[in-house]
Amino acid sequence: MFVVEMEGITKRFGAFVANDGIDLRVKRGEIHALLGENGAGKSTLMNILFGLYQPDEGSIKINGKPVTISDPNEAVRLGIGMVHQHFMLVEPFTVTENIILGKEPRRLGFLDLKRAEEEVRRLSEQYGLQVDPRAKIRDISVGMQQRVEILKTLYRGADILILDEPTAVLTPQEIDELIEIMKRLVREGKTIIFITHKLKEIMRACDTVTVIRRGKMIDSLPVSETDESRLAALMVGRDVSFTVEKAPSQAEKAVLEVEGLVVKDNRGLDAVRGLDLEVRAGEIVGIAGVDGNGQSELLEAITGLRRVEAGVVRLNGKDVTNRKTRDILRRGVGHIPEDRQKRGLVLDFSVGENMALITYDQSPFARGIRLRYPEIFAHARRLIEQFDVRTPDERTAARALSGGNQQKVVIAREVDRDPDLLIAAQPTRGLDVGAIEFIHRRLIEQRDKGKAVLLISLDLDEIMKLSDRIAIICEGKIVGWVDPETVTEEELGLMMAGGKGEGAKS
Template sequence: MTPVVEMLGITKRFPGIVANDQINLVVNQGEIHALLGENGAGKSTLMNILFGLYQPDEGEIHIRGKRVKITDPNVANRLGIGMVHQHFMLVEPFTVTENIVLGSEPRKGLFIDLDKAAREVQELSDRYGLQVDPFAKIENISVGMQQRVEILKTLYRGADIIIFDEPTAVLTPQEIKELLEIMRNLVREGKSIIFITHKLKEIMAICDRVTIIRRGRYIDSLAVKDTNPRELAAKMVGREVTFSVEKKPAQQKNTVLEIQNVMAEGNRGVDALRGISLEVREGEILGIAGVEGNGQSELIEVIVGLRKVKSGRILLKGKEITNKHPREIYEAGVSHIPEDRHKHGLVLDYSIGENMVLNTYYKEPFSRKGFLNYAQIFKHARKLIQAFDVRTPDEYTPARALSGGNQQKGIIAREVDRDPDLLIAAQPTRGLDVGAIEFIHKKLIEQRDKGKAVLLLSLELDEIMNVADRIAVIYEGRIVGIVDPKEVNEDQLGLMMAGATSGHPGEERGEE
């Protein structure tokens, strides 16, 4: 059978870097084909070439046996290729239907026929089990629903080869299950899927074949049934990867962070935190487990001064930091790895070197008498880039040009280098590959073993179970229990996260 996609000898160079170096990819009709690689391996570049966003410097592309030149995304659409991007391309004030038909609007005389468009969107949604409301506004629907709108955009344009670029990076565990079922439905209807990912569990669960690339080069193609996660990880990273987190028992000492009966409003004016009390001690990692939207983000924001506390107190080493200015809290010894690295962690158009001093640029040696000392800034950045294995052509490269994993390593380098008393890590491994995850877990444990307090917020249950020394479960803005990860399993934790139960064996009483 003729493959639906053949990419042969694809090479793409950018200034200072070869992103793709003689890569081959062959995708068959009706399969889910994983494209696996570390952050920065060149996966997205290769797919941007297939979708017409980049032009290859060398190599050729065949679609259904015919050699083609894909000069832009319109050509890709005509060839039946659609792409669901990692960062959604949606107009927030528009409805679902308006976003889906944008640029391909059905007409009724001189006017756009939105009623007809909405009916077509509803039919597609029903056919593929997407359950999307055609009249909802994008700004009012969840991230998972927004992704379904992106899928509908490709289907509306007649795509039968669909590229998913890191589709599960921003989804909750439940949304991931639903997305995998949607992908199965698409394949049953005769579509072919290219699934860009570095999550081995998802590859094993849903993919037929996998192509691995490493640092821009083709490594291997395998049938998923003939391999296992350990082999895939070794091929992806180029060495054996430790899946279990190795750590000594925690040596908890004095309390660093104390939260006393804190209440705070969410963005919609209703209480997001409803009397939270917590302690984080020296020499421990306290994990916060919960389904997204139960107050985790607001909890981090009140600690770092980004959201006002309505009542209650927050103490750092016995000193009050409630409602202090973020810089004052930072200066008091708090570092923060934010959950959205693009919105709150980096200035994407600044160089990675400038991003390394975002919180300290006003201090010597980086600044003197109001003037920045760029020689010192970039010297400092070079040291951190090397120490934290940030893969970048140089310290002058814009942060935007780095892969997600390397952007995250840059943020972690900046925050850990300050030697804080309290390190807050919110979703520190979201969207990262196994190699980068292993590296970041080691850094968090290093901080703990130096006697620092670490507060870890993660939606990945296995991460919380593996890395945390104690787990505080949050539900509807309250701590419903604090447990020892060695004494609970994922099912018990999941029930607590759903508000079904608290008070498991091994639970330490959180103050209520």
């Protein structure tokens, strides 16, 4: 029995065809992966199923009955819930207040918060979500916030859950936990549509996979009858290499020197504690660590986004400690931030404007105080083609792009500036395998041109493939250095957790 049948779905945005006659059939009680490149049309198709968009052509059946899903309220009435890639939570509110928002239980005309908390606790226990109903959203982890979003759909009675790129911002441990939650939801009678481009997660978690490429449905098949290589080829239309080819590093002079760095977090506690770090021209230094061990504060201190309490940061031998971010970037630093929406883009600016965000007041983009938009947009068109950014045009607002294509805009801007030091924090977060292959190649190219690259990633596979040296960070300190050619993932994981590995300091 199919719980969802979408037939011939077409959706246009002006001349751009996001969905082109797509068919999708989802069986009851399965985890069904919707796989595709960044900008392939996955989220658009699911936004149609959730009533956020109306199809230009095609039809939808839910549980065998033809339906018109005019808005999200109608989708909820039909038992459809959606957890969006970027969470829609009110940070000062509690978990319970967020979950019941718009559907508050009342007693004698007043909000019955006690009953609401009891219902949230019951749902949390039933599905193994382990969420504290009274916790404030701003005080809980990203993984826990995602569980709150799932609880919001369950509280509204959803039987069909759409999870849009749910693992994009999770740690490896949180991904494992989410997969277990998904399997438990299915055992409890739910059906899950899992939008993703991560092949390992499809192989681990899903029953069926439907592949979309450039707005068209390519194939739908049982996961048990395929493998990662075949899925990658179906997704991008060519064979994809899962290995990174690179020559031995020819490291030269130090470009970045960090000595005795002390940086506080938002609570006023030491997040970075007397840290020393050196990155040389012609090498990629990877920083491996469990999330929350000072990585974010370290990068923000280096780039001028957070105050240094003690210690020194040198760039090409010159002290840049506590200088303004603009000054640091213009001294030869490129920064791919871990949060593209908060730190990397002005979402309401166009793609073209975002690609000139660092150099907008310099020639050829400005003459005096006047911006030269023909040059800005010509520059953007070149980068859009070079980095395969899926956008209707360079004038489109960055907000309208998929998460992966927003990431490509940031990477294109920073790499094109050809900085002496490129800081890449989670550079491939939210990207598909084809884009990951491309970005890895560009990082290696920067290194081979004699540039210094500082890589921070929660993906150990990425750290081990790209790095020439790996620094392990734990509780705000570099606790060891290892050679990626000889260290194992197990040794690396042990050192990241504060244990003693085999790596020697270098």
